């Protein structure tokens with residue numbers, strides 16, 4: 001067969017159960033989805049009021065440069081407009097990065113477990129993948145540096161990491177950047193940036209001028225609550241973004257997504273409230289897990305990787321019959337665990353009651 005042979009050994013992304021599917025299967029009226037780390041509090045109210053007015057001119061192509069969103073975000077992040085690239089979710093940016101820099105014969109270095117799309121798109125481009133096991137859920141940065149060789153083009157850092165939730169501490173990150181060869185691109189995926197505790201948070205975007213090989217990824221899908229609209233962004237120096245823009249499709253973010261994201265950036269109070277509620281509910285859930293004798297990785301995100309005395313699939317099947325969808329660890333390279341998104345207070349109370357039943 002012509003084409004990329006590696007595709008014969010790969011499978012498309014297998015998405016989790018859909019809510020309507022579960023409702024029908026188990027005759028349930030309410031489903032709580034805690035499987036994809038979406039925002040249980042929705043999105044900014046201000047957006048809700050504006051949304052009906054956003055539907056004008058759908059017959060026209062969107063602004064491929066995302067001018068309005070670009071201006072707003074550049075001002076908010078204190079970067080130059082040309083230092084931004086937008087994607088249909090950060091998923092698409094990961095794909096664009098791989099298409100831009102990878103080809104057969106080169107390799108890319110990443111943690112394991114980490115966000116699976118880095119490996120997926122690296123393999124699609126024919127690159128080799130070097131996976132460095134995490135230690136207690138944390139990136140092993142020393143081992144990742146050791147894994148870099150002449151053929152390494154990209155190192156992926158996911159901070160906070162999905163699925164473990166760990167944040168790369170500030171000093172460790174800058175030490176890594178100082179030691180990493182400048183011809184190796186470092187992708188710092190900060191999909192969960194907004195959730196990080198203020199006292200641990202650092203603004204890696206400040207480093208893009210000092211480190212021309214640093215590219216930071218963020219998204220509107222998590223704390224901003226706009227996963228359904230598909231918009232993410234990357235920040236890096238202009239020579240990097242210029243290359244990525246060659247590979248990027250000309251109209252890759254929709255007009256609706258651009259407008260919604262622009263409005264969402266204006267409502268930073270919503271983001272602060274979301275992060276604060278998440279911290280409180282996460283702490284309550286951690287206390288519950290402690291009481292049940294279940295351990296979990298340190299998390300600076302809106303999810304916890306909970307270690308189980310049984311397989312993640314077993315817990316998944318049980319919770320499904322009760323209307324809760326979580327992510328079984330087996331699906332994300334973490335056997336005997338489940339990744340559970342922190343939902344709203346009511347849903348987490350219900351989940352705790354069901355978990356108690358399951359465990360006893």
Ligand code: PMP
Pocket residue numbers: 036037088089090091092115158161162189191192218219220221227230231232
């Ligand atoms: N990076 C990480 C670490 C993620 O967890 C996710 C979503 N699960 C993404 C990137 C992709 O998010 P999106 O495409 O919705 O921006």
